[in-house]
Amino acid sequence: MRERRPVAGEVGASIALILLALAALWQTSVIPVSPIYARVGPALFPWIASSGLLLIGLLLLVQALRGGFGVERNPEIDWRATAWVAAGLAANAALIGTAGFVFAAVALFAAVARGFGSTQPVRDLGIGAVIALACYYGFEKLLGVNIGAGLLEGLI
């Protein structure tokens, strides 16, 4: 076995799991249990699940500190691409309830395409608009599924 330095991300992932498990344990402790169900109550299974996750998280932390998970090293994060995708997702969430599905979808589509290296933003906006309108028409008008009405949708 070759000595490996712990990978910061792996330690971080283990700690995140432990924190999640602790949050779950806290939520388990606040489940009200009526004495009638004391033995097989609503909290038993959550106790098992959260303490199980805590145990696994701790074991993973030990593994991460003692040489790592032994998986292939990840390449450097491409921050520019990631930021574009994240921005698209954020714009989508911000716009869908206010400006409506079509605007939200166009923004999302163009930003993600940009993140993945498209160099023609105007064309992407156009393609995004066609897809968004087609989806809106298909879901809203044909299937009757409401996918987010807004400014433009009111006019159609």
Place this chain on the structure above:
Amino acid sequence: METLAALAGGFATALTPTHLLFAFAGCFLGTAVGVLPGIGPALTVALLLPITFQVPATSAFILFAGVYYGAMYGGSTTSILLNTPGESATIITALEGHRMARAGRAGPALATAAIGSFVAGTIATAALTFFAPVVVELALKLGPAEYFSLMVVAFVAVSAVLGASALRGLASLFLGLILGIVGIDLQTGQPRFTFGMIEFLDGIEVTIVAVGLFAVAETLHLATRRKHGKDEILPVQGSLWLSREDWGRSWKPWLRGACLGFPFGAIPAGGSELPTFLSYYMERKLSQRPEEFGRGAIEGVAGPEAANNASAAGVLMPMLTLGLPTSVTAAIMLSAFQSYGIQPGPMLFQTQGELVWGLIASLYVGNVMLLVLNLPLVGLWVRILTIPTPQLYGGILVFATIGAYGVSNSVVDLLVMYAVGIVGLGMKRYDFPVAPAVIGMILGPLAEQAFRQALTIAQGDMTTFLTRPISASFLAVALLLAFGPRLWRAWQVARAASA
């Protein structure tokens, strides 16, 4: 005889124009998502879940099954022409298939994959037809304690056996179990894991978690490690008609692949990757021309392709007879059953006979449709492969939004999907498998229900799981699955050291 009569009834259901249309739509869509790298049947079925509010159950399941089967066919096209597997079950196909395509034999590779899928898919569907009623008979004898222990076997199998690390698989499973607990406890009406928010009282929708993991996390993951440059798509060269020699070299691997794939899909330690690997190694061992392997041996495409389709049919067996999904797509189909208020399990064959047999019959029909869709129409799928990555992922996220937001028009749902996506990104980055999380989330509540019923019957006595013989043997199998491979390896190491 009874089975044949039921199957005939099933064909009467499946061959109505509406259901033929649903089967065709499913097969078409399934092939398309199978061809496209990055999206698969699980995501597609998750996105289609809202139609359960619109159409009758039989039609919805015929559609879902078409998608599931279709993706197995479509994935091979991508593996052969692009060397990027469209689906995890077609990784092995790329080994020999892509070499064949490089040598100008893409046509025969595609043909042996499609015909092999058809042959094995049909054999496995027939096996499903005749074994399912037998399993139902046995399953009717199982009580809650046995059910719980059987689910433990499935949990161990999907998280600890497949995949690189048992610990990371289990972490994913437990995350799923915790997600499944969120919401109101059905037995006592107590809110659990809601952090005091009303939005969580109804629990977290399967669609949102599945789409978060398979669309958002996948896109983010690809964005963080974006490759510059393009994959090269090879042209379809060579005849799509197999030569006499190709037939001769293909038919045995097809049959062997079918025999490997079905049982691996059917036992709760399923998964469709394992049988494809086994089939590949078997064909290489049995081949009279082992030197051709690695340079485009047709057996190496025929066997694994047959195996993955047979395993797809195999997975439907525990899912329909026991209500036990062993793949992500099957788990999501199980949640579709729940949204119709149908409980899959042995009773399904009695209470929903028309649905089950209609579904099984439509699998035979779907296989025929897929053979036609995938051979003569291969040119269409090659065109789909040319959709550039930027627009493909932009489109995937737009559809993901529709899937998440369309459920209840809530931005909270959308944000939960993003949160799941970010967790999923971390999981992908550090090689945690995501399938156990989805299966845990869907199967977890059912396991809890069985657990509590068993304990109530036993008046709170935990040993009930160990004192009932069938339950105890299931738990022993689970232990063996979890620790067997490790002990075996340790023993081998010890033996090698002493020798």
